Amino acid sequence: MTDQPCPCGSGKKFKACCELYLSDQAYPNAAEPLMRSRYCAYSMGNLAYLRKTWHPDTCPNLNEEDLETQWTRLEVIKSKPGLKQSVVEFKAWYTENDQEHVIHEISLFKLYKKRWVYIRPLTKWP
Structure with a gap:
């Protein structure tokens, strides 16, 4: 898998992209790479990474059944970086x-304890 293209759609090889985050070699320094790595975590069934990157106040009680979806591709539509808060709009395809x-x-x-974390979905672009 490491020599394959990253499932997040970045165009990079997995080993030079989300594998760095999923294997704890690095932590995403912005919301968009965090969102991309979370997509990979969902597609690869990495429950620990999802919990680590979700704000503790909004993280649901995830279990293995939550990771059974067969994700097929990701498209980042746009992102709005910020110093303490960011927004990413995306489409994620799956097969059922x-x-x-x-x-x-x-x-x-x-930004929570100096790390980017997922909070929740928004109803519209801010």
Whole structure:
């Protein structure tokens, strides 16, 4: 997998992209790479990484069943960086019952204890 393109759609090899985050060699320094690495964590079933990158006040009680979705691709539409808060809009495709579906989300990220974390989806672009 490490020589393959990263599932996050960045165009980089997995080993030079999200593998650095998922293997604890580095931590994303902005919301967009964090969101991309969280997509990889979902697609690879990395529950520990998802918990680590979710704000403790909004993190649900995740379990292995939450990671059974077969994610197929990610498209980042736009991102709005900020010093303490950022927003990323994306589409993530998945397959269910041999049908392709898409989730379209605008996600809020905040700096928490000097690390970017996922907070929650927003209803509209701020």
